[in-house]
């Protein structure tokens with residue numbers, strides 16, 4: 001498959017917030033993002049993998065590090081409408097993305113991205129993909145190393 | 160915020176596979192997608208939310224329904240290199256996406272999408288976003304209802 005990566009993007013000043021133990025029923029995600037939208041919290045990534053316990057699941061979202069406290073306050077304020085077990089937050093987070101044209105088969109490109117970061121000991125905390133992009137959240141201490149590693153792995157020469 | 164949605168996309172014939180209880184350490188995701196790439200399994204979405212148990216997490220990915228058995232066989236074949244607790248699979252899955260221009264503040268647009276689907280009783284099984292797209296996996300029985308609901312909510316007139 002001809003390499004179809006056109007660039008690497010990153011943002012080093014993010015926070016990730018995970019709301020743990022939400023009821024997995026219609027309307028729960030809507031309550032959460034209605035509250036965040038109402039208070040003008042700028043949400044970047046939203047990620048929910050499939051629930052592994054029949055009735056509960058977790059949602060992770062990312063915000064600019066400066067918005068973390070505000071986002072946590074909003075989630076706390078809707079606890080009566082949005083029962084959850086706890087909220088985890090971390091603010092030394094970076095988002096690293098590889099951008100390409102239609103990556104019909106993600107597995108090959110994802111493997112290359114994940115393997116090259118793994119070789120450098122970078123742990124993938126969150127993963128999210130679309131047809132033209134694969135994004136991961138990592139510890140922001142690894143930002144430069146990760147970006148340089150991916151430039152090399154995908155043979156992109158920094159301008 | 161001026162509505163910036165340009166369209167709704169959907170694919171009704173997908174399967175979701177969740178590998179539960181993976182070690183949350185560097186290299187694990189690479190092993191998984193190397194094996195899938197090696198066997199030419201066409202992976203569409205890849206989603207991992209933040210781990211809520213210090214050392215384990217789950218990864219969900221989607222494939223065409225016809226590839227589900229092959230993907231499961233691949234995951235089973237690497238169990239010695241990729242310790243996990245179990246694999247969940249479901250094949251009556253549809254992917255529904257709203258596509259827009261830079262959705263800087265996802266929360267407002269996500270809220271509208273999630274709330275309109277919730278009103279119709281549609282449960283969101285998986286969520287994944289990028290700057291220009293929000294995708295959800297739902298029970299494929301709701302495909303037409305979901306697409307029509309979103310066309311109405313975002314005032315898009317079907318051609």
Ligand SMILES: C[C@@H](O)[C@H](N)C(=O)O
Nearest residue numbers: 026027028029282283
């Ligand atoms: C957890 C949450 O996404 C729920 N499944 C919903 O539809 O809102």
Ligand SMILES: C[C@@H](O)[C@H](N)C(=O)O
Nearest residue numbers: 124184185186187188
């Ligand atoms: C779970 C998996 O993503 C692991 N954190 C890794 O980096 O490979």
